[in-house]
Amino acid sequence: AMVGREVAQESRRQGSAEGRTVLEMRDVYALNDVGRWGLEGVSLAIRSGEILGVAGVAGNGQRELAEVITGLRPVQRGRIFLEGQDVTHLGPQALIDRGISHIPEDRLGTGLAPGMNAIDNILLKDYRKAKGRAGLIDYKAARSRTQKLVQAFDVRLAGLRAPVKLLSGGNLQKLLLARELSAEPRLIVAAYPARGLDIAAAEAVSRFLLQERRRGTAILLISEDLDEIFALSDRIIVLSGGGVMGEPLRTETATREQVGLLMMGAGGEAKAV
Structure with missing residues (x-):
């Protein structure tokens, strides 16, 4: 309700x-x-x-x-x-x-950059791998990847380019998990x-x-x-x-x-x- x-009610290991x-x-x-x-x-x-x-x-x-x-x-x-x-x-x-992936206790500040959008926050740890042939970040591919992660982790946000500081605590944490866990x-x-x-x-x-x-x-x-x-x-x-x-x-x-x-x-x- x-x-x-x-x-x-409980998530337990098996x-x-x-x-x-x-x-x-x-x-x-x-x-x-x-x-x-x-x-x-x-x-x-x-x-x-x-x-x-x-x-x-x-x-x-x-x-x-x-x-x-x-x-x-x-x-x-x-x-x-x-x-x-x-x-x-x-x-x-x-x-x-x-x-090694890290989910820090301070999710907004240490984990995520509050003034940056979801795409840039997803890129934070592997932006070097997102560069295209000209040495610039391929934002089309980055946007597509972010959209897939947002859907997979059920992150509710107004838009991929909105600052993440506007998200609720739960959605911030799921976005952080999406970035950290997607690195396998x-x-x-x-x-x-x-x-x-x-x-x-x-x-x-x-x-x-x-x-x-x-x-x-x-x-x-x-x-x-x-x-x-x-x-x-x-x-x-x-x-x-x-x-x-x-x-x-x-x-x-x-x-x-x-x-x-x-x-x-x-x-x-x-x-x-």
């Missing part, structure tokens, strides 16, 4: 197709914005076809974790490997070229992907992430919503004080009480995973 159509290790972090340290440790000795691994949920109270290293993986924040100590290759000190463009990534870093969205948009986000999981993509899901974490994740880790608390938990056997205690810094010690 609220959204005008039938909406699945089965498991976990395969090779896609991302591995070994004892990674990184500074936060005030020069203190934002990450302290974080080690983790994500396999293809797996969603690794990262739970925790805001401000415990989630932002730093997403940014070191996507090349937006330098690693001070430790190593990061993508399918066995050391990518510790590579920048954002190099990591994009290697198959090896790894997706999704930070709070359903935060602030209505029930229909949140359900769509979950559905798209699960489709990527079935495709064999590795997904790091950062969220404060335990219902979302439990519904989508195969395994769960908890960040507290910049470190991973305890051992990874299998979603099938973990309880909200266990995760809640770890989020409060109880029930385990920060350690390598």
Whole structure:
């Protein structure tokens, strides 16, 4: 009744197709914005076809974790490997070229350029591939591609050339997903992907992430919503004080009480995973 159509009340993963290790972090340290440790000795691994949920109270290293993986924040100590290759000190463009997609928590500002239209926002990460023979961007092809993505991801907008700042939060997120997922990534870093969205948009986000999981993509899901974490994740880790608390938990056997205690810094010690 609220959204005008039938909406699945829960999007849940089914089965498991976990395969090779896609991302591995070994004892990674990184500074936060005030020069203190934002990450302290974080080690983790994500396999293809797996969603690794990262739970925790805001401000415990989630932002730093997403940014070191996507090349937006330098690693001070430790190593990061993508399918066995050391990518510790590579920048954002190099990591994009290697198959990392990022759904940042700030969808309008970090994820999308608010004053630009849908076509240009879709082009942002691969404009070099959109150039024609004369070295100029082929806007006819770019418009066609954007139109197909808008339809595939059900983005509701006034027009392809209207500034994206006019879109609702749900449509902004679906446009961002359209760009990031259309790249057929090896790894997706999704930070709070359903935060602030209505029930229909949140359900769509979950559905798209699960489709990527079935495709064999590795997904790091950062969220404060335990219902979302439990519904989508195969395994769960908890960040507290910049470190991973305890051992990874299998979603099938973990309880909200266990995760809640770890989020409060109880029930385990920060350690390598």
